[in-house]
Amino acid sequence: MPITDSTVIQLKLAQIEGRESAPAGCLTAMRLYHDLLLSMCDRLEFIADTLPVPVNITECQVVTQDLLPSMTASHQFEEDRFFMDARLVLKGGCALDDTIARLCEEHREDQFFAEEICEEIRGLILGGGQKNAEAMGYMLRGFFGQMRRHIAFERDFLYIPMTEKLIRL
Numbered sequence: 001m002p003i004t005d006s007t008v009i010q011l012k013l014a015q016i017e018g019r020e021s022a023p024a025g026c027l028t029a030m031r032l033y034h035d036l037l038l039s040m041c042d043r044l045e046f047i048a049d050t051l052p053v054p055v056n057i058t059e060c061q062v063v064t065q066d067l068l069p070s071m072t073a074s075h076q077f078e079e080d081r082f083f084m085d086a087r088l089v090l091k092g093g094c095a096l097d098d099t100i101a102r103l104c105e106e107h108r109e110d111q112f113f114a115e116e117i118c119e120e121i122r123g124l125i126l127g128g129g130q131k132n133a134e135a136m137g138y139m140l141r142g143f144f145g146q147m148r149r150h151i152a153f154e155r156d157f158l159y160i161p162m163t164e165k166l167i168r169l
C-alpha cells in the first residue's frame, strides 16, 4: 500500500499518543487530526474532479476505507479532550458551550454524510464509473466543502485563540 499523507499523519499521531496531556501536546494532536481530515477532503476533491470515470479505483477503495475511521478518531479526540481544553483555556462561558454543542452536532451530521459518501463511492466503483456521476460529484463537493468550513471555524475560533493564550502564559 502506498504511503499517503494520511498514513504519515496517522503515524505521527501514534507517536504522540499518550503524550498529549500537556496543552501544547493537545494542540499538536488537534492540528494533526485537522491535517488528516483536510487530506481526506483533498482526496475526495481529486475523485470528484475525475468523475464521471474514477481514474484510480485503488485510491477510491482506500478513501472509503480511511474516511470513517479518520473522522471517528478525530471527532472522539475533539469531544473527549480538545473541547475540554478549549473551555479551560478560553473561559468562554455559555457562548462557548453553545458553539461546542453545535460543533458536536456537525460531527454527527458529517459522520452520517460520510457513510453515504462511502456507500456511493463503492457503488460508483461497482457500476463502472458511469452511474449518477453528476449527483455523486455534487454530493462529494457538498461534503468536503462542509468539512473544510467546519475545520476552518475550529482553527480560527478555538485552535488559534488557544495557541495565542498559551504562548502568553
Ligand SMILES: [Fe+2]
Pocket: 075, 078, 103, 107, 150, 154
Ligand atoms: Fe470538529
